[in-house]
Amino acid sequence: xxxxxxxxxxxxxxxxxxxxxxxxxxxxxxxxxxxxxxxxxxxxxxxxxxxxxxxxxxxxxxxxxxxxxxxxxxxxxxxxxxxxxxxxxxxxxxxxxxxxxxxxxxxxxxxxxxxxxxxxxxxxxxxxxxxxxxxxxxxxxxxxxxxxxxxxxxxxxxxxxxxxxxxxxxxxxxxxxxxxxxxxxxxxxxxxxxxxxxxxxxxxxxxxxxxxxxxxxxxxxxxxxxxxxxxxxxxxxxxxxxxxxxxxxxxxxxxxxxxxxxxxxxxxxxxxxxxxxxxxxxxxxxxxxxxxxxxxxxxxxxxxxxxxxxxxxxxxxxxxxxxxxxxxxxxxxxxxxxxxxxxxxxxx
Numbered sequence: 001x002x003x004x005x006x007x008x009x010x011x012x013x014x015x016x017x018x019x020x021x022x023x024x025x026x027x028x029x030x031x032x033x034x035x036x037x038x039x040x041x042x043x044x045x046x047x048x049x050x051x052x053x054x055x056x057x058x059x060x061x062x063x064x065x066x067x068x069x070x071x072x073x074x075x076x077x078x079x080x081x082x083x084x085x086x087x088x089x090x091x092x093x094x095x096x097x098x099x100x101x102x103x104x105x106x107x108x109x110x111x112x113x114x115x116x117x118x119x120x121x122x123x124x125x126x127x128x129x130x131x132x133x134x135x136x137x138x139x140x141x142x143x144x145x146x147x148x149x150x151x152x153x154x155x156x157x158x159x160x161x162x163x164x165x166x167x168x169x170x171x172x173x174x175x176x177x178x179x180x181x182x183x184x185x186x187x188x189x190x191x192x193x194x195x196x197x198x199x200x201x202x203x204x205x206x207x208x209x210x211x212x213x214x215x216x217x218x219x220x221x222x223x224x225x226x227x228x229x230x231x232x233x234x235x236x237x238x239x240x241x242x243x244x245x246x247x248x249x250x251x252x253x254x255x256x257x258x259x260x261x262x263x264x265x266x267x268x269x270x271x272x273x274x275x276x277x278x279x280x281x282x283x284x285x286x287x288x289x290x291x292x293x294x295x296x297x298x299x300x301x302x303x304x305x306x307x308x309x310x311x312x313x314x315x316x317x318x319x320x321x322x323x324x325x326x327x328x329x330x331x332x333x334x335x336x337x338x339x340x341x342x343x344x345x346x347x348x
Contacts, residue, residue, distance in 0.1 A: 001081075001106060001311075012170075014240060014346070026297075038138045039249075048131050050213070064178045069171070071301075076279075084109050087194040091326060091329075092325060093328035093329050093331075093332055095328075096325070096328065096333060097236065097237060097283075097328060098296060099279070099282070099283050099286065099296070099297060099320065099321055099324040100247050101286045101287055101288055101294050104286070104291070104292070104293060104294045105294075106293075106294060106296060115188055115229075115289075116145045116187055116188060116225040116226055116227050116230075116245075116246075116291070117226060117230055118184075118227065118228055118229055118230045119230045119231045119232075119290055119333050120186075120231065121231045121240070121242060122231075129240075130233065130238055130239060131239055131240075131334070132239065132240055132241055133239060133240070133241035133277055133280045133281065134227070134241070134277075135286075136275060136280075136331060136334045137273050137276065137330060139334055140330045140333045140334050140337070145272070153165070156168065159233060161190040172194065175208065175211075175305070176208045176209070176260050177210075178204075178205060178207050178208045179207075179208045179211045179258065179260055180229065180244065180258060182208050182211075182212055183212075183215075183228070183244075183245070184229055185259060186219065187225045187228045187245065187247070188228065189225065197250060200312070202247045209234050210304065210305040210306055210307040211260060211303040211304070211307075212311045213304045213307035214303040214304045214305075214306075214307050214308060215301055215310045217309060217310075218249075218263050218278060218301050218310055218312050221249055221250045222245075222247050222248070222249055222256070223247065223248045223251075224247055224253075225245065225246070225247040226247060226293070227243060227245065227246040227291070228243065228245050228254075228290075229242060229243075229245075230243055230245075230246075231243075232281055232284040232285040232288050232290075232291070233284055233288055234283060234284035234287050235287060235288075236287065237283075237284075237331060239280070239282050239284065239331065239345065240284065241277075241280060241284060243255055243257075243281045243285065244256055244257050244258050245258065246258075246285070246295060249263060249312075249314070252314075253295050254281045254295065254298055254299040254314075255278050255298045255299070255314075256284065256297050256298075256299045256300075256301065256303050257274060257277065257278050257281075257298070257299070257300050257301070258303065259271070259300060259301065259302045259303065260273060260302075260303050260304075260305065261302050261303070261304060262304075262305065264304070264308075265302045265311055266311050267313075268300070268304075268313045268315075271300050271302065271313060274300050275298070275300065275313075275315055275319070276323050276326050276327050276330065277329050278298040278300060278315060278320070279298075279315075279323035279324040280319050280322070280324075281300065282294075282295045282296070282298060282320060282324075283324055283327065296317040296320055297314070297315060297316060297317055298314070298315035298320050298322060299312060299313070299314055299315065300312070300313040300314075300315070300320075315333045
């Protein structure tokens, strides 16, 4: 039995060294132990911080993360997600018809006093084959727009059923019609809108009271109403529409489109094809002989049934010019579709 007087540390192994004839060379089979020690990948880890992290994850008091909290953390660490810009038309219209009428002044030559003009739509006056702005826009929707509309319709039918969805759609149409009629009454009455005096506020059916309350702050800035629910027609481009209102908003003459919505639409992008519609109406008015003035600005007002303040989206002359080009493209697409349909029918 050996008596050891000291120990020898070789690598990470402690080797006893005897005072007898036993030497380190007898451990030649373990020469690889003298190689340099490899660094552990965890050697640089902050153990205290790592321990705290493990405890926080394993603790039952920590609430589970949701997609919203994960998104918030990602935004904090990496910054907000930068979305790709929306796809726009890359080509211009084949024929760039002028939006404005060079033969008319921008300012009206007719007096701004008096009742607003209302030209009723009469399909019998050579207009039976003239398409409306609404029809053209509906029949030239992009595949993406059609997809989302169909998905929304299927969702509503799943919730309400076929008959329920039909009734829901009819109610929306009825409420919109009553809302427009109420606005027309306000504009044709000639009275100055004063929502601060309840005694002067007219009574409206319950379906539109919230909408009127919603646009009350907008009506304070509307003056010099020139037209309401009036037909406009572009003779050269052969389309027509019914403009909701032509009036001054904060002193600027605009084509005004009144919309109703169940969801907030605080941005112009939320209004989808409405700016294109307004530009189409203004372009038609500017060439229609029934109007002796022209308009280069627009306004979209989105009213809410619960009475919350409506959103007003102004369209400058520059924006109107851009949306006019988009309208010309949609009009060309509509005609191409009609021509293709006619050719297919004649071949059968």
